[in-house]
Amino acid sequence: MILGLFRSGAIRLGARQGAGWGRVVPDGEHFWSLKSFAPDDAAALKSWLGEGQADQADIQPLDCSGYAPTRITITWSTPTGVFVAEPGLSKKQQAERNARRNSPETITEGKDQQYTPSVPLRADGTKWPEEAKERANASARSQLVLPGSSVRGALRTRASRIARTVLVGALGQELEDWSDPTVGVHDQLASDPSLVRDLFGTTEHRGALTVLDTVTRRVRKNPRRVTHNAGDRWTGGAAEGALYGEELWDQAWEPIVIELDSKRLLSTGAHSPERSLDRAKAAWCLLGLVLAELATGTLPLGSRGTRGLGQVEVSKIRISGIDWLGTEDGRGGREFRKRSDSPASGQAVARDLLTWLQEVNASITDNEAGGVTDITGWSTYLVESVKEDADA
Known part of the structure; x- marks a missing residue:
């Protein structure tokens, strides 16, 4: 079985598996060897140890x-551009900025104009997905990368927000306050509703969702620098010597690729096959709502979202391999396209996607909410997660 899993490419090793890393491909048709020996006596054992x-x-x-x-x-x-900073240079920038602030020359005219801008993360040494590898140009080291972990984190945050909003409206009670400084990030992941944990996992187990790294098609030679000035909390004006900024490249990006392990999703929880399928459909509906918000442009990617960066315009969403849903789509999948060149046409993609999600939601047969009468369909399984946590 282990050899069969290696041959099928299902084995992954190392970290960042949620971003598509660690996939193992066998080298050749017969990539294994199996030998046996019989240490019947000391001479046989000595012979094997000595000669192998x-x-x-x-x-x-x-x-x-x-x-x-x-x-x-x-x-x-x-x-607007998507920006994910190179972490090493960000630390260097912070150190240089602190040194300038403590220097007596900081107030000298023109000195506050010198700063080290944050630069975007580059794909140096990255092992690309096959789709991106085929289109990568010769200057692969100059490509920028939007990490799959960054996109995955944005999707999880929005999925958790949607799920918690539904629970507050359905149950009429406040959920755990994440603004409490004693609540760590691992506690937040563990307290997510079950559908969010099924999709994205926790620190204890993997989720069913993988987001591959996304790279740029090309990098232009001349970046543009965006400069900011930190505010002085005492005077309300601009702080002296507190300039900072980023270098941005306006370029085209490869498509974002998301993979969903439906077998892992269907095997989550100790339920009957029918209820497991309904729970998987509920998780799919939650993911679809997140994708719809991405299509409308209300879900920014990368960092610096509060400074106007990270805006996304979706022109097409292609979904394949959805025969497990039991719909008529089969492996032909679904495709949702924008209807015009207007930036707002991403809303048309979202509307078509939501129309299809309503059909998937209507196919959920086991939607008993345990006494909660104003909640049906996929959101039933959010209520179920709260009940499971209470029982535990």
Whole structure:
């Protein structure tokens, strides 16, 4: 079975598996060797240890092929630019800025104009997904990267916000306050509703969702610098020597690729197959709502979102491998396109997606909410998560 899993490409090693890293591809058709020996006596054991000889044994890997994850491909652009800072240079920038602030020359005219801008994260040494690798140009080291972990974090935050909003409206009670400084990030992940944990996981187990790293198609030679000045909390004006900013490249990006392990999603929880399918459909509806908000342009990506960066315009969402939903789409999938060249046409993509999600939501048969009469369909399983936590 292990050999069969290696051959099918299902084995992943190392960290950042949620961003598509760590995939192992066997080298050749017969990538394994199996040997056996019989240490019947001291001489046989000494011979094997000394010469390493053993009898060749035969083994056949199980057939673990025939499974492909659900794939969501999002064609998008950004009118403002997407920025994810290089962490090493950000620390250097902070150190230099602190040194300038403590220097007596800081107030000298013109000195406050010198600062080290934050630069975007580059794809140096990155192992690309095959789709991006085929289109990568010769100057791959100059490509910028939008990490899958960054996109995945944005999607999880919005999914958690939607789920918690539904729970507050349905149950009429306040949920745990995450603004409490004693609540750590790991506690926040563990307290997410069950559908969010099914999709994105926790510190204890993997989720079903993987977001691959996204790279740029090309990098232009001349970036533009965006400069900011920190405010002085005492005077209310601009702080002396507190300039900071970023270097931005206006460029086109490859599509965002999201993979969903439907088998992992269907096996979550100790339920009957029918209820497990309904719970998986509920998780799919929650993910669809997040994608709809991304299509409308209300979900920024990357950092500096409060400074106007990270705006997204979605032109197409392509979904394949959704036969597990039991709909008529099968492996043909679904495709949602914008209807005009207007930036607001992403709303048309969202409307078509929401119309289809209503059909998926109507197919959920087991939607008993345990006495809560004003909540039905996919959101029933959010109420179920609260009840499971209470029982635990």
